Amino acid sequence: MISIIQTYYKMLLMAMGNTLLLTLLSLIMAMVIGLIFALCNVGHSRFFRMIGTVYVDAIRGVPLIVLAFFIYFGIPQGIKMLGYEFRLTPLQAGIVALAMNCGAYMAEIFRAGIESIDHGQMEAARSLGMSYARAMYRVVLPQAFRVMIPSIINQFIITLKDTSILSVIGFPELTNTGRTITGNTFRSLETWTIVGFMYLVVIILLSKSAKVLERRLKHGRK
C-alpha cells in the first residue's frame, strides 16, 4: 500500500482534483439548469410547465452512463452525419452529462423549495407593484434557498460520487485513475482501498462543513 501511494500519489491527487473540477463545474451548470426548469414548473404558463415536466421526467428516466455515452459518442456522430466536424473532450462531455442529470434533480429541489414559501410573500410583493420576476428574485428565492440548502448539499455529494461513472468515457478522474493503477500494478485491494478512502475523506469534509454553514445560515442573518 505504501509503495502504491509513494509511486502514484501525484497521479492520485491530480485525479482527485479532476474529480472536484468535474463536480464543481457541473454543479454550477446544474444550478442554472435547475433554476430555469424549476421556474418553468412553478409558473402559470401551461406550456412552460410542460417543458419543465418533460425535461425532469426524461432525464430522470435515463441512466447517467447512457446519457454520457450518448453525449460523448452519439452526438458527435450525429453531427458528423450532417457533414460537420465536431468533437467533445471527455471533460466537456462529462460536465454536460452530469450537469443535465444533476440539473433535473436540482429542478425538483428548487421547485419544492419555492413551493414551500407561503404564497402570501409573493402576493405582498406583487401588491406593492413588484413584477413577478422581481418578487421571485427579491423575496421568494432568498427564502426558498435557505430551505433548500440541506437538499442541495445532499445532491452535491451524490454528484461527486456520480463522477466515477464518467470514468467510462476516459476522463482521468479518481475512479478512472484507479483503473489505470490496477492495470499497471495488478494490486486491486490496495488501490481501491486508497481510492475509496479518498472519496470518503472529501465527502466527510464536505458534509461537515455543510453542517456548519447550515447552522450559521439558520441562526445568523444574511
Next chain:
Amino acid sequence: MAENKPIIHVEHISKQFGVHTVLRDISLDVMPGEVVVVIGPSGSGKSTFLRCLNQLEKVNSGRIRVNGFEISDPNTDINQARRHIGMVFQHFNLFQNMTVLRNITVTPVDLKIMGKEEADELALRLLNRVGLGDRGNAYPDQLSGGQKQRVAIARALAMAPMVMLFDEPTSALDPEMVNEVLEVMKELSNSGITMVVVTHEMGFAREVADRVIFMDDGIILEQGTAEEVLDHPKSSRTRDFLGKVL
C-alpha cells in the same frame, strides 16, 4: 382628480372559482377620502371582492377602475397600477428575509421611485408614525403580531398610495393587540386617504366608517352609514349576522 369623481369604480363584476360563484354582479363607487368598511359572514365574498380591486384575483366579467387605472383591462400595466393601491393582509406577509426597514424600502428603491437614503428616511418617518421607530433593524419574526401589522401598514404607505385596502387586518391578532392596529388605521383615516376595510371590528366601523357595506353570498345586500346598517338593518340576513357578532 376632481373631488366628485369616484376613485374606485366597480361595474357589474362577477367572479367564479370553478363552478362556485363568489361575486355576483357587484357595482360600487367609492369617493376620494371615503372610508368604506365591508362586513359580512365568512364565505360572503368580501375578501375576494377586495382582492379583485388590485387584481390579486381576476374578475370573470365586469369592469374595475381604481385611481384612473382600468384594473380589469388586460392591457393595463398592473404593476404600475398597484403602486398606488396599498394592501394590508390578514397574515401580515412581511418579507421574512429582510429587516423591518428593508421591508419598507425595498420596493420604492427597486422601482427607482427614490434613492436609498431618501427611502431610509421615509421608512423611519413611517415607523415613527406607527410607533415602531426603534424596530427598524429587527426581523419580522422578532415582532409581535400587532407590531408586524403596523410595519405592514408602513410598508404599504411607503408607496404613497391613493387607496388602501385592508383584508381583515386584525383577524389573526391576539385580542390585546387589536387596538394598536386599529389606532393606526384610525389615524390614517383622518389623513384623507381612501380606505376599503374588510373587518369584523364593528366598533371600528362605527367610529371610522363613512359607509358600511354588508355583503352576503356574493352580493352587496345593504349599505349606508354605520348607524343605518349596524343599528337599523333593513334585511333579515343583516340582522341575523349582526345578532351573531355583536
